[in-house]
Amino acid sequence: MNNINIEKYRATKDFKISENETFGDFNRSDKELKKDLSKIRRELGEFQDTIYAHGKYSILVCLQGMDTAGKDSLIREVFKDFNVSGVEVHSFKVPTELELSHNYLWRHYLVLPAKGKFGVFNRTHYENVLVTRVHPEYILNEHIPGIHSVDDIDQKFWDKRFEQINDFERHLAENGTLIFKFFLNLSKEEQRQRLLRRLAIKEKHWKFSPGDLKERKLWSVYQDCYEEAISKTTHDHAPWFAIPADNKKATRVIVASILLQSLKKYKDIREPMLSEKIMANLDSYEEQLQSEQ
Template sequence: MDKENYKVKNNIKLADFDTKEVIDEAKKKLKKIRKKLSDIQDTMYAEGKYSMLICLQGMDTSGKDSLIREVFKDVNARGVEVHSFKVPTELELKHDFLWRHYIALPAKGKIGVFNRTHYENVLVTRVHPEYVFGENLPTINTLEDINDDFFHDRMERINNFEKHLVESGTIVLKFFLNLSKEEQKNRLLRRLNLPEKNWKFSAGDLKERKLWDKYQFCYQDLLNRTSKEYAPWFVIPADDKPTARLLLADIVLEELEKYNFKEPVLPTKIQAQVEEFKQQLNNE
C-alpha cells in the first residue's frame, strides 16, 4: 500500500477518489498491524517526547466509531484517548472555536483520536451558517457576514493551530472517510432494519443526507486548503470497512516508525545499583 495514493496534494477533486477498495485478508493484516501499533506506542509512551493526533472526519455512517475500536483495540488503554465532539455546549460557545479541541489534545507519549474534529467549524457551520450566531461573535451580525472569506480565514487559523502543535511535538494525521451516497443509504437502512441498531438512527441523518452535495463541496474545499506536509489529509475509501481500517492503521504505523522512538535508559547512578536492588528483593 502506497500512502501517497491517498494523500491530498495540490488541488484535488473528491470525485476522482474511489469510495470502495477491497484488500484481501484485510482483517488478518490489520491484526498484525495492531500488535505493531501496541508495541510502538508503549515505547513512544516511555520516551515521552511526542504525541500523535489522529483526526477523523466523514459523513454519517462512514464508520468512524468502529474504525477506532478495531484499529486501537490492542493498544494499552492508557496510551489512547478518544474524544467525540458533539454540538458545542454553552460553556464551549463562550470560548473561541478551537478552545474545546485544544484542551482535549493528547499529552506527550499518547495517541489522541478526534472523532469529528475542529473541522466541524468549517464544515457543518458552513452548511448551516446560522449555527455561527451561537458563538456571539462581535463581527457577525447577519448571514451575509458568514461568507466564504469567513470560513477561509478559519481554515488558515486551523493551519496555524496545527503547525503550532507539530512544532511542539505532536504528530498530526487527518483522515477523511470517503463514503458513497449509495453505501450510506444501505447503512441507514441497516440501522432501521436491525432492532439492535435502531438506537443509532436519527431522523436528522436524513435531513443532512439531502445536503450531500453541499457537504461534498465543503469537504473538497477544506481538504485542499488545509492539507499540509506537516499535517496532511488522507482520503480513505470507506465503503468497505475492513479495508478502510487497514489503510488507516498502515498509514499511522508507517508515520510512527519514522520517529525511531527509544525507551529511556536508567540514570547512571541507578544503573550502578541494579545488582544491589536485585539482591534486596531476592533477600526479602
C-alpha cells in the same frame, strides 16, 4: 500484507473527492483483512508503549466523514490493543452553551493529548468549516463581533477560519504533536445501505435519526465543503489522507497501516536508557530482590 503505499492516500492541494476511490480490499478476503489488522494494531499498541516511555511526542488522530462512514467502529478496532491509559477518544457533538461562550477552538484545546499519548478526535475542529459551512446560521450562535446575520458570513470569513485552523495545527506540530487527519470517503449508495440497515436491525435503531436523511439531501454541498477544507489545510506537518470507506475492514487496515508506517519513521522515538550509575548496579538490585525470598 506488505506495507501500503501511503502516498496513494495522501491528499494534495488540488484534492478532488471524485478522483479518490471509495472501495478497497487489496484483493483480500474479510478474514485476511481481519488478520492483517490484528497484526498491525498489535504492533501499534507496542509502539504506543515506546511513545509513552519516550514522552516527547503526542499523537493526534482526526477522523472526519459523512454519517455512517464508520468512525466509531474504526476507533474500536484500530486501537483495541492499546493500553487504555495511552489513548483518549473525544467525540465533538453540538457545542454546549459553555463552549459557545468561548472561541470555536477552545473545546479542542482542552482535550489535546499529553506527551506520550494518543488523542483521537471523532469529528473534529473541522466541523467548524463543514457543518457550519453547510448551515451558516449556526455561526450566529457563536456571537462573533461583526457577524449579525448570515449575510455577513462570506468567503473571507471561511478563508480566515482555514488560516486559523492552519495556525492551530502548526502550533501543535511545532511543539511535538504528530497530526494525522483521515477523511473517510464513503459513497452515497453505501451510506444509503447503511442507513437502511439501521432501520432494519432493531439493535441499530438507536443510531438512526431523521436528521440523517435531511443531511443526506445536502450530500453534494458537503462534498464541495470537504474538498475545499482538505485542499486548504493539508500540509506536511498535518496531512490529510482520503481513505476509501465502503469496505470497513479495509478502511481500518489502511488507517492503522498509515499510522504505524509513519510513526516508525521517527527513529528518535525509543525507550530512554537507564543512567550509567543504575546500569552499573543492576546486579546489586537483583540480589536485593532475590534475598527477600
